[in-house]
Amino acid sequence: ETTRVAIIGAGPAGLLLSWALQGAGINSIVVENRSQDYVLGRIRAGVLEQGSVETLTRLGVGDRLASEGLQHDGIYLQYAGERHNVNFNELIGRTVTVYGQQQVVKDLVTAHEQAGSTIYYEASDVAVDGLLTKNPSVTFVHDGERHTIDADFVVGADGFHGICRASIPSEEITLFDRSYPYAWLGILADVAPSSDELVYALHEDGFAMLSMRSPAVSRLYLQVDPADEITNWSDDRIWEALHTRLGTPGWSLAEGPITDKSITPMRSFVASRLAYGNLFLVGDAGHIVPPTGAKGLNSAISDVTELAAALTAFYADDESLLAGYSESALARQWRVQQFSRWMTEMLHTSPGDLQTGAFDYRSQLGQLDYLTHSLLAQRMLAEQYTGLKL
Template identity: 60%
Template sequence: MQHRVPVAIVGAGPAGLLLGHILRAHGVDFVLVEHRSRDHVLSRIRAGVLEQASVDVLDRYGLAERLHTDGLVHGGIHLQVEGRRTHIDFEDLVGRTVTVYGQQRVVEDLMARHDELGSAVFYGASDVTPSGVDGDAPRLEFRHDGEDHVVQADFVIGTDGYHGVCRGLIPTEILDVAERSYDAAWLGILADVAPSTDELIYALHPDGFGMHSMRSPTVSRLYLQVDPTDDIANWSDERIWAALQERLGTAGWTLTEGPITEKSITPMRSSVASTLAYGRLFLAGDAGHIVPPTGAKGLNAAIADVAMLGEALAAANGGSDGLLASYSRRALERQWKIQYFSQWMTDMLHTPGAETPEGERPFRYRSRVGQLAYVTGSRHAQQTLAEQYTGLAIE
């Protein structure tokens, strides 16, 4: 089957799905191809905090109806160090909020709207092969339900993640990747129990980082810092709850336990590609950059990318390519600010890992205690945190 559209999108995660809606809102046709099954895409458990800026984007394109009905609006977070908990009031500090709404639900909403509109979205495609992005006639070939498809497009967009096929189209002599690995990982659980907190708790404890988040009024999401080489088999439910009780505990507060329905260990790393553009290829989301989860920026960064890219593609389709020519620069300038914040939050809230020399660990740990004491005691420092946590402006 032959297709001719202005834009071919590879990857139907939240970035690709949202980009499709933005293009449709501007009257730009597209084909969206995903090599995973629809059920697999829906099953991936990811971020659960949306910046105010991200909510604004979804609102702008009429995609936030269920978010506003079911999302949990939070006006701040709690920072805790060695049992002392301080509330950081975003509304008072910067007049903004965040919304707890799982990435799975964002994907469900975007998929449902594409279904209503009859968008050309292909799940479970094989042999997905973009080509010709360095010339004037990009192509995207794939096989779906036993039929071969060829898409002729003006632009190919890679929203297919770090290991996707699109990023590999950029020659190695052009693409540099700046990366950092962290000597900590997150053990995350989902539990069928009502949250024990009104807003997220980020805690530094001598045993390691602990975090209490949530997915709904009846489902809690909690995290523990562990070594990246640890095995989830080493963590029984009883051990997990005991560690959470220890790290999150504070006077006058109780952590309620419940059945754990999912648990896994996720390493942390940072990665930024030197460019998000090559010829008629453009990258967005995890295809171009990855952040550690501490600052809740991964999904939000992807939304910001496609908000900028969608507008730029629409302008280019109308004959004005200035926004598209500057997309990579603008997106990366914003991304490096996000990387700074995510790294800052991660370093501040985690104990030194096994790679830290034994003699340096007490100093590094106490300096992080001091850093948290400064942040929780300074309105100016809290404003900086609040501004970045609730979301930087999207051009």
């Protein structure tokens, strides 16, 4: 088999890239090692920057997003038991839209099915070869048969644990990363969200957040120890912690049946290069942010937008954008990294020694107090939360 672009991974990044390339008349094949049901079932991110909404709309996969997405003007920041609204729309005229990653993936899968795209699910032994040549290839086993795809380019959209980044010789790449002394316990609950906009809360017991997926489904998060296990958290214990950390006078959190719960570790990670010969990395394959600030999925969409434009220019005889992809996507990513780290450290309690912890907590209160009382600081938050321009 031959194609112009062989894409590894059918997460949001891979599916969107293949879709964008198709719109530009460039064929591609997607190879995914999990099943379609698994890909569709993964519950992850929930907030789309305004630019991400514009991209999905421009590419013709924004219909359900327009009718079912929940457009939010801002967020609430809560500390010391008080809730403060930050209105991005008033501050800078931009908004965000709450629409689950699962829904984005579902819309892309539907669009690809209608277009008859080639996507191999449940591929095993996926490997890449000839990355430094003009004819890179991808090999894999599907339905017991060995396949080889010869392509002009290979794109690694295979997430943090994928094989593409790992196929770059270790002496050619540096991995920058840091971990955090906390993790997120996330639940989905069948209950109408108790707030019109997301609530990010700093409490002495740790961070908590109220988010949502629809007018009938709430998504809630709690800071927990990274070594903690989900079996330690009964539904009752989760609700009790949420009531404590999100509580504010005159407001109450409505409970409902919990339909999903899991613990996700947090890390910051950036690879020193997103290109190696004719291999390009997009999304989590090249970088990871801690989730506070909701930048993971949005970064993947930004990478894909940029790479699709670069590949389109390449086939129209302009190689400069492709040559500059790695550097330009990394520069954008480092700006996003510092924002995600800033949001994360402002809102989570450090488990360190008691004295340092007590100081840090009060310093974070000062930080939030400044933010909620300075329009300049709020504009800075608004600009980054709703998405920096490419």
